[in-house]
Amino acid sequence: MMNISPISASETEKKFSYRPDIDGIRAIAILIVIINHLNAKWLPGGYLGVDIFFVISGFVITGSLFNYGYGKSLPTLLYDFYAKRLRRITPALLANIVICSTAAWIIDPQPQISLQTGFLALFGFSNFFLWRISQDYFSSSTKLNAFTHTWSLGVEEQIYLLYPYLLKITGFFNEQTSKIFSLITICALSIISAFVLMILPGHTTGGAAYLLPFGRFWEFGIGCIACLLSLYFRNHKKKIFKIVICYLSF
Numbered sequence: 131m132m133n134i135s136p137i138s139a140s141e142t143e144k145k146f147s148y149r150p151d152i153d154g155i156r157a158i159a160i161l162i163v164i165i166n167h168l169n170a171k172w173l174p175g176g177y178l179g180v181d182i183f184f185v186i187s188g189f190v191i192t193g194s195l196f197n198y199g200y201g202k203s204l205p206t207l208l209y210d211f212y213a214k215r216l217r218r219i220t221p222a223l224l225a226n227i228v229i230c231s232t233a234a235w236i237i238d239p240q241p242q243i244s245l246q247t248g249f250l251a252l253f254g255f256s257n258f259f260l261w262r263i264s265q266d267y268f269s270s271s272t273k274l275n276a277f278t279h280t281w282s283l284g285v286e287e288q289i290y291l292l293y294p295y296l297l298k299i300t301g302f303f304n305e306q307t308s309k310i311f312s313l314i315t316i317c318a319l320s321i322i323s324a325f326v327l328m329i330l331p332g333h334t335t336g337g338a339a340y341l342l343p344f345g346r347f348w349e350f351g352i353g354c355i356a357c358l359l360s361l362y363f364r365n366h367k368k369k370i371f372k373i374v375i376c377y378l379s380f
Contacts, residue, residue: 188353320351
């Protein structure tokens, strides 16, 4: 069985402090989403950029937690993690909500839905609100909502609420144990999430399957799994290279 052993802090900082390739993928995802919103006929599948974002989030958050999670108690780990998320997300989100709410109040003759969505976006629950009012994400009426796009941020924030707990209880931050249990757990949850996606209604209309985290975790999980595997292969690349050379020599 594969033993994903720990990596030293200095090695981790070099590997996860900055990833230009991830930024490149993120830029492509942003571009295709923008093109799709400008004109869906130009790039009909451009909304898949959001799915790419979920995968990137899983990879980056796992690497970030790996950087500073070792040796910390659960309360300290959670405080550091959530404080970092708030510092990163809140200023831009708050500025966006204030500016767009003001514009909606002036321009939109019926701004109530937009204002309610924006208010709940501050707390990471706009996706549940959009689902509750049964608003089709792809309908023309949804385009009038200034904050429909915040549903994806809500999904991420809801996953963030539980993800550090998941890694902690599966021994991810224990330097003396393998990461295999974390990997197996995330794989299992991702498979369950994919099945939930097929069961929930609204795959193409922005319903529960589209807007809620239960059917989206598998995308986040792909990024998590990719990060865990990268940790293993980078730490054992010399060993793997020797095995491959020995195999080819036969």
